Amino acid sequence: MLIRSEAPADIIPIDNLLKTVFDTEAEAELVMRLRENGKRTLSLVACNDEGELVGHLFFSPVMLDGEDHNWQGLAPMAIKPEYQRQGIGLAMLEEAKQTLAELGYPVIVVLGHPEYYPKVGFAPAAPQGIQCSWPAPEDAFMVLEVVPGAIGEKSGMISYSEEFNAL
Template sequence: MLIRTEAPADILPIDSLLKAVFDTEAEAKLVMKLRENGNRTLSLVACSDEGEVVGHLLFSPVTVDGQDANWQGLAPLAVKPEYQRQGVGLALMEEAKSILAELGYPVTVVLGHSDYYPKVGFVKASEHGLRCSWPVPDEAFMVLELIPGSLAETVGLVEYCSEFSDM
């Protein structure tokens, strides 16, 4: 399996993947809007040995109490059903963590499954005085420090890009 940055030729395969994995087309539309509006910080794909896009994740900017702290939000993360539970998503996350830290992005947040994301180091955001702008279960909104010391003294309301409000 190869993990690499999204290329223009991946746009349609990513769109098809998102439409196949999620119940609605909301995530596919979100990714297109983020891409079109320049709010895609990092987009990675996982490719099979045959070159087929079998996984994808995307990060976009988030703010904390209206301030840009250079933090990133993960959404979405998708893996083709026949490749799930084989480590594809975790491999994408590990690669993303390394790239984001190298590029100087100190923290990422995710709204997701509380059994899955802790496997790559996410913890409840509330433990760090952070809350989501949407009414979500406490255990579903998580944070991951990519650069040590970056979470110290940063508390408040985390808001995603405006494209998320259109979902």
């Protein structure tokens, strides 16, 4: 399994993957809009031994109470159904954590499955005083410091890029 940054040749396979994994085309359209509008911070793909794209995750900037702290939102993340539950997503997240820390992006937020994301260190954001701008179960909105101490005394409302409003 190879995990690497998205390349131009991956755009169509990523689009196809997102349209296959999710119930609607909203996530595929979101990624395309974020990419076109220059809001891609990090986009990783996982390829099997034959070079087929089997996984993707995407990070874009988020704001905390309207301020830019270089924090990133993870959305979406997709693994081909026949490759799920094999550790690919977790491996991609570990690679992303290291890359984002090296690039100076200290915190990641995610709205996702509360049983899955804690496996790589995410914790509920609400106890840290960080809220999601969308209605969501409290345990589903999570935060992860990839640079220890980066949250510090910061708290407030996370807002995502305007492209998310079309979801």
